[in-house]
Amino acid sequence: MEESVFQNYLKSDTLFKKNRDILRPSYIPENLPHRDYQIDQLASILATALRGDRPSNVLVFGKTGTGKTAVVKFLGKEIKKSSDEMGTIDYIYLNCEVVDTQYGVLANIGNRFISDWEEQIPFTGWPTEKVYNMLKEKMDSKMRVAVIILDEIDKLVYKSGDDVLYHLSKINDDLTQAKVSIIGISNELKFTEFLDPRIKSRLGEEKMVFPPYNAEQLRDILMQRAELAFREGVVEPSVISLCAALAAQEHGDARRALELLRVAGELAERNHEDKVTETYVYKAKNKIELDCVAEVIRTLPTQSKLLLFGMILNEEGGREKLNTGDVFSTYKELCKKTGVSVLTQRRITDLISELDMLGIIHARVISKGRYGRTREITLSVPIMEAKKVLEEDDIIKELYGQKIKIQATLDYMPRT
DNA sequence: TGTCCACTGGAAGGGAGGGCTT
DNA sequence: AAGCCCTCCCTTCCAGTGGACA
Incomplete structure (x- = not known):
């Protein structure tokens, strides 16, 4: 019988269950292990929004892969659920590494309040002042609480100064109906040093710090995801422990741990293994490091x-x-x-x-x-x-x- | 002790390229 | 078409400097 060249690859696809995105950083699981405290803390601040008041501005600190973005996005989903009947809360997520100019940030936020059939703010061209006024006007057209999340806010300050934050943090003075609160997420504790003291105090009404995960906590996280992503018996507990241990050495980065596990799985699969072994974790570690460098150089x-x-x-x-x-x-x-x-x-x-x-x-x-x-x-x-x-x-x-x-x-x- | 090298890194500004308004 | 605005990449100009050497 003729076999197609793909046959080998198709039938070997047995390690993962259908959805391997579960191991990707963009996936937000149903519950986040070892982040109950942070979730509670942030939820208690945001709960104000459900009552129609303005929650305090929050600054969230923590190294990469400590669950900051996950927790914030997770609460975003929850808050949408709870506010559906009222529909008065806008939860706007913005990654400042992608959108890193004052104009870009204002225009992006503004466009969330402009319906598809209306004319959007162009991505360049207008005077910034005009974008700001448009944003204010659209936002204020209805009673609402807007929670604006600025992820990697330090990148924004680093690249384009604190003018945007100045505008945004005092926007409440100019609004009559709507209310805005800002959640800033940063990798660096000391980025506030570069801020104007007034902005600093307005933005940091509340502060939260996400500690790195230790190896044990990472193992729990990996277990949870591995169960969802891999078929039964494919991943040994020792493999999970190894991924956790390696990532714990690198300041407890959960993203890194998950990536290790995913790549190890993919490599094992490509070699038609029926199990992910520790060897593949080490191979994965190498591959990730090289791929990362190669990508940077290539671009x-x-x-x-x-x-x-x-x-x-x-x-x-x-x-x-x-x-x-x-x-x-x-x-x-x-x-x-x-x-x-x-x-x-x-x-x-x-x-x-x-x-x-x-x-x-x-x-x-x-x-x-x-x-x-x-x-x-x-x-x-x-x-x-x-x-x-x-x-x-x-x-x-x-x-x-x-x-x-x-x-x-x-x-x-x-x-x- | 002062000199002086081979730079460093801040400031200011030009101009191209995106776009808008009139 | 002319006259704006904003950002990005780059140039020009230049004061400032740690420390080996005379």
């Missing part, structure tokens, strides 16, 4: 790719510690060879900082006394992997087979 703008490529060539050429001057001159060389326009050194220092923040390189400022002050730069990703990804870029591809002066004394020919 870099061309200029940064050239810059990074230059650093790699230098390191291959035997230099481990680079400084800004070296990197800049190699970069200029690469630009010349590829016909890409050369950016100024000032701009390049910014790009270097960016690469540093992304964790691709490590750059720190040092002083070499008589010989000036500069950054000392080392790569912090495996060279082979990074090169493989960079080679996907057509512009980088051109460089292979060419002689490149990476330092005053050294010619170098990139090799695959």
Whole structure:
């Protein structure tokens, strides 16, 4: 009997139950283990809204994967259920990493109050003041309590200052009918330092901190999800414990733990295993780390790719510690060879900082006394992997087979 | 002790590219 | 079409600096 090429893959799909999204971070389960206290606390604040009053503004702090977003979204669902008969509560969720400008935030919120058949606020074009007025007007057209959630609020402040928060936090003074309360979610405790003191106090009427999960708590979370996502007997308890332990080492990140388990499952499935074993957890750990780096590099703008490529060539050429001057001159060389326009050194220092923040390189400022002050730069990703990804870029591809002066004394020919 | 290197990183602003209004 | 607005990417200009060396 002829077998289709997919046959193997189709029949091997036996590890997961039908819905593997259960292991993805976007999935909000029916109950959230070990977050009862936080749920109660936030619920008691938000309950005010059900009575038609304005709940206090809240700032929620906690590292990634501690359940902040999950709890807030979970309560959003609950509050909608309870308020359906009245229909007076708007629960608006906004991720400030995606929408990170003052205009963007105002326009986004505004559009939630504008029905589909009406004209929306365009994503650019209007004066900000006009967007703000529109938002106010639409919001105020009806008695309602609006709860606005600004996830990753620190990104917003970092990128575009605190003007938006100033506007939003004093919007209640301008509204006659509607009431607004803001829930800010942040990874960083200290982001409030950058805020104007008035905004800081208005925004932080209530504060909550989500502690990291410990290994035991992570295990409970994983158990709960694994039961839903995997077929019976596919995942050993020891595998769950391992995922929990690994994630606990990384500041108790539940997202990471779930990802480990999911990827381990997927890898095992691909190899036609009938069980997920600990080996696959370690494999998953590796894969996740590499995929993450690869994705970051892949989406870099061309200029940064050239810059990074230059650093790699230098390191291959035997230099481990680079400084800004070296990197800049190699970069200029690469630009010349590829016909890409050369950016100024000032701009390049910014790009270097960016690469540093992304964790691709490590750059720190040092002083070499008589010989000036500069950054000392080392790569912090495996060279082979990074090169493989960079080679996907057509512009980088051109460089292979060419002689490149990476330092005053050294010619170098990139090799695959 | 002062000098002076090779930068760092802030400030200001240009201009392209998105869009709106009149 | 002209005249706005907002954001992003970039340039120009420049004061500031840690510490090896004379």
